[in-house]
Amino acid sequence: xxxxxxxxxxxxxxxxxxxxxxxxxxxxxxxxxxxxxxxxxxxxxxxxxxxxxxxxxxxxxxxxxxxxxxxxxxxxxxxxxxxxxxxxxxxxxxxxxxxxxxxxxxxxxxxxxxxxxxxxxxxxxxxxxxxxxxx
Amino acid sequence: xxxxxxxxxxxxxxxxxxxxxxxxxxxxxxxxxxxxxxxxxxxxxxxxxxxxxxxxxxxxxxxxxxxxxxxxxxxxxxxxxxxxxxxxxxxxxxxxxxxxxxxxxxxxxxxxxxxxxxxxxxxxxxxxxxxxxxxxxxxxxxxxxxxxxxxxxxxxxxxxxxxxxxxxxxxxxxxxxxxxxxxxxxxxxxxxxxxxxxxxxxxxxxxxxxxxxxxxxxxxxxxxxxxxxxxxxxxxxxxxxxxxxxxxxxxxxxxxxxxxxxxxxxxxxxxxxxxxxxxxxxxxxxxxxxxxxxxxxxxxxxxxxxxxxxxxxxxxxxxxxxxxxxxxxxxxxxxxxxxxxxxxxxxxxxxxxxxxxxxxxxxxxxxxxxxxxxxxxxxx
Ligand code: HEM
Numbered sequence: 462x463x464x465x466x467x468x469x470x471x472x473x474x475x476x477x478x479x480x481x482x483x484x485x486x487x488x489x490x491x492x493x494x495x496x497x498x499x500x501x502x503x504x505x506x507x508x509x510x511x512x513x514x515x516x517x518x519x520x521x522x523x524x525x526x527x528x529x530x531x532x533x534x535x536x537x538x539x540x541x542x543x544x545x546x547x548x549x550x551x552x553x554x555x556x557x558x559x560x561x562x563x564x565x566x567x568x569x570x571x572x573x574x575x576x577x578x579x580x581x582x583x584x585x586x587x588x589x590x591x592x593x594x595x596x
Numbered sequence: 597x598x599x600x601x602x603x604x605x606x607x608x609x610x611x612x613x614x615x616x617x618x619x620x621x622x623x624x625x626x627x628x629x630x631x632x633x634x635x636x637x638x639x640x641x642x643x644x645x646x647x648x649x650x651x652x653x654x655x656x657x658x659x660x661x662x663x664x665x666x667x668x669x670x671x672x673x674x675x676x677x678x679x680x681x682x683x684x685x686x687x688x689x690x691x692x693x694x695x696x697x698x699x700x701x702x703x704x705x706x707x708x709x710x711x712x713x714x715x716x717x718x719x720x721x722x723x724x725x726x727x728x729x730x731x732x733x734x735x736x737x738x739x740x741x742x743x744x745x746x747x748x749x750x751x752x753x754x755x756x757x758x759x760x761x762x763x764x765x766x767x768x769x770x771x772x773x774x775x776x777x778x779x780x781x782x783x784x785x786x787x788x789x790x791x792x793x794x795x796x797x798x799x800x801x802x803x804x805x806x807x808x809x810x811x812x813x814x815x816x817x818x819x820x821x822x823x824x825x826x827x828x829x830x831x832x833x834x835x836x837x838x839x840x841x842x843x844x845x846x847x848x849x850x851x852x853x854x855x856x857x858x859x860x861x862x863x864x865x866x867x868x869x870x871x872x873x874x875x876x877x878x879x880x881x882x883x884x885x886x887x888x889x890x891x892x893x894x895x896x897x898x899x900x901x902x903x904x905x906x907x908x909x910x911x912x913x914x915x916x917x918x919x920x921x922x923x924x925x926x927x928x929x930x931x932x933x934x935x936x937x938x939x940x941x942x943x944x945x946x947x948x949x950x951x952x953x954x955x956x957x958x959x960x961x962x963x964x965x966x967x968x969x970x971x972x973x974x975x976x
Binding site for chain 2: 463464466467469470471472473474475476477478480481483484486489490493494495497498500501502505506509510513522523524526527528530531533534535537538539541542545546549550551552553554555556557559561562563565566570
């Protein structure tokens with residue numbers, strides 16, 4: 462079964478590769494494919510690992526990590542709408558103020574994270590006050 | 597003594613969660629997202645470019661079908677971004693496996709993983725840029741995005757087959773491999789997954805309103821917004837871009853070719869029984885919005901031309917350039933009572949950008965095939 466699935470995968474890959482090869486621009490496609498790996502493994506991943514290293518020891522590690530993940534992904538998704546050269550072909554493409562949109566989204570993430578953190582901190586104190594061992 | 601070269605050592609990762617349980621938990625979500633992208637992508641491709649034998653069998657119902665599938669295509673692609681990053685972070689240490697290549701088999705395996713990563717990043721990147729109509733690469737988007745999709749689907753299938761033992765060992769919390777991992781990682785892994793879920797939620801909430809209109813208030817980062825556009829409906833190609841401009845209503849003529857050919861002026865077209873359809877414009881770029889259209893039923897126009905009940909139609913636009921100037925419609929679309937040659941949008945005559953004086957609106961079709969500025973119909 463495993464072999465069959467693996468072989469099916471190889472067949473699909475071969476089909477895709479043939480279609481890429483059929484393009485007159487196949488070398489450009491290959492350069493972009495390789496570039497995608499370099500972009501990830503060489504730029505994005507080291508950045509993320511670095512941030513992870515800095516955040517790793519914090520007390521609310523999970524919360525900070527979640528907030529940074531959300532903020533980072535929001536920023537990434539916003540990059541194309543922010544960086545696309547203007548003007549667009551018509552006014553219904555990119556109609557919004559995306560700097561504002563991104564700032565609002567990031568602020569919402571920050572506020573939520575702070576509220577959650579404060580909630581946890583308060584909860585932790587109540588928990589300790591109830592705990593006879595800690596008196 | 598052997599001379600010793602200064603050692604080049606790969607980095608050492610002491611951090612947590614770079615394990616197979618985390619890779620499995622995130623991998624399967626990513627797998628589902630990629631599978632949805634692939635399936636809905638194929639649907640979109642064959643609706644737009646059906647092989648000849650298929651064209652007459654493409655269904656015109658459900659009328660919201662393409663709106664759903666293409667909305668899902670773009671939404672699951674966006675949701676896959678946090679999942680892909682989380683997955684690759686988890687397995688990043690394996691990039692530095694030492695020695696880099698142990699055997700021919702190992703080399704091939706690593707090559708297939710490289711194809712997997714390249715394909716995944718490439719598809720998400722090109723797809724996302726396409727939605728903002730930005731094409732900074734030297735190849736054409738549609739055939740390449742389509743070809744690499746197969747490459748990625750194949751690499752993913754192979755990946756699951758290769759990793760099957762690891763996946764099985766770590767599928768659930770109770771699978772044999774999971775308890776063997778450090779117990780302290782459990783809560784940390786759950787909190788990581790919660791964080792990833794939050795990121796998926798954040799990017800979805802801020803973009804999905806471009807197609808799922810009830811959430812349009814939260815659409816602050818999508819390239820389209822349902823309320824922005826002429827007549828409160830976004831457009832993909834303006835009259836200026838199509839080289840059409842303002843059509844003179846007195847000079848306009850619709851030609852219908854068939855067993856009994858005829859022509860109609862705009863006044864004559866408006867005098868034929870008008871029907872209403874509530875149908876969405878659903879763009880390949882993922883945005884969509886429903887609207888109320890009125891105009892003449894395609895079936896009425898065809899019957900008048902003496903078309904047989906299984907006829908196809910070729911529709912020609914006044915637009916000067918573009919690959920969608922001529923469009924063909926299979927039997928199911930042509931004979932669906934909802935399919936109109938529309939003259940009004942939400943109670944107002946069409947504006948030039950929406951195809952004045954007459955445009956096609958049909959159910960379950962990509963927006964690029966809803967031909968605007970229609971000047972000629974041919975019974976096939
Ligand atoms: C587009 C989708 C995916 C991408 C890009 C991806 C990427 C990767 C990469 C780069 C590795 C490291 C491979 C190595 O160096 O040996 C890996 C490992 C792994 N993946 Fe995936 N993967 C995907 C989907 C999946 C799915 C659907 C599953 C399972 C449901 C999965 C489960 C695993 C497992 C169990 C490992 C081994 C981790 C370990 O041993 O530490 N992956 N993946």
